[in-house]
Amino acid sequence: MEAATIQDQRYTKQEYFELLRSSQHKYEYLDGRVRLMAGGTAAHNDIVGNTYFALRSGTKTCQVKNSETAIATANRYVFPDASAVCEDEALYEQGGIARLINPALVVEVISESSDPYDRTEKFSAYRRLPSLREYLLIDSRRYLVETYYREERDLWRIGNYFDLDQQIEVKTLGISVPMAVFYEGVDFS
Template identity: 55%
Template sequence: MEARQLTDHHYTKQEYLDFIESCEYKYEFLDGSLRMMAGAKAAHNRIRRNSFLALARKTEDCEVYDSDTAISVYLLNKIYFPDLSAVCGEAEDEEGGIERLRNPSLIIEVLSKKTATIDRGEKFQAYWKLPSLKEYILIDSLSMLVQSYYRETEELWRIGNYTQPEQEMEVLSLGVTVPLAVVYDGVVFPEVTGEFTD
């Protein structure tokens, strides 16, 4: 989703929660600043839906959440809305306001032109502050490319790259695999490649 940061007012977390409960749009909370999440394009939405349905069907021990569920990076006083997330074990929610998970095992972001830098940089650096996070997966919406980062130790991440429809994307935190052909089912890529388009 496209992001637009609002910096004209410093919000407390409670002000943010009160505001977003009655707001028609999603806003992320960045330690006092708000960033509006605008609508995504068809490829982005299809990838997110395909991935959610595939993962929700395959896993029994973990619960998969869509983009309506926020993640609280409580150590940094930030709240994000990833495209998908999952919790293995009992979910820890922050009290009051919108649903905010504190202990995701898995976070998935679908990359677009306007969010790729944020997803790869700011958000990844924030998410890895969560002790519960085992895996971060980035799915390109312009071309068939999935990059996964699995935390084997506090300092060591295992990296996976998937680029072919016959490849099985390993989701190690959930103990499942999903073919890229399923993730990208129905997605039409633009003819010009090399940069994001949504």
């Protein structure tokens, strides 16, 4: 099935789950619309792997999930590059693919095409989740990590990191990760 065909029609949730089961591609569900997720660059994929390993090996109290775990938000199913559940056990919406409903941390590795979507529409959907405490954006085009930490219901603390020798405090997991770890072995060319 072509991506153009998919973008031009509305799907029920059941049709979306069937599409995922029968496809070798990953799709996000956005209120009846289905969006093909583009394959990542080598830099993107390396950062995703580095991030997942750093978060998973750094925490003893949280369950870190990879990009195969979808997150269920208001009538959407999206696939972040990593997520984590802390304090509680992971809760999933029933049926179909694994759709996490209580992430405390969400991580997106951004690219030229995903940057506007990850910063606005996707972040807005994530913020509606009462469990979400922290959102990390890691740029795959240059050295840049942005952190958003929820201090109160509608109050977020923002951090910006540009130097490889900086420590990124991932408050939700109770760890600090050197920025260089996220970018280890990454070639931007």
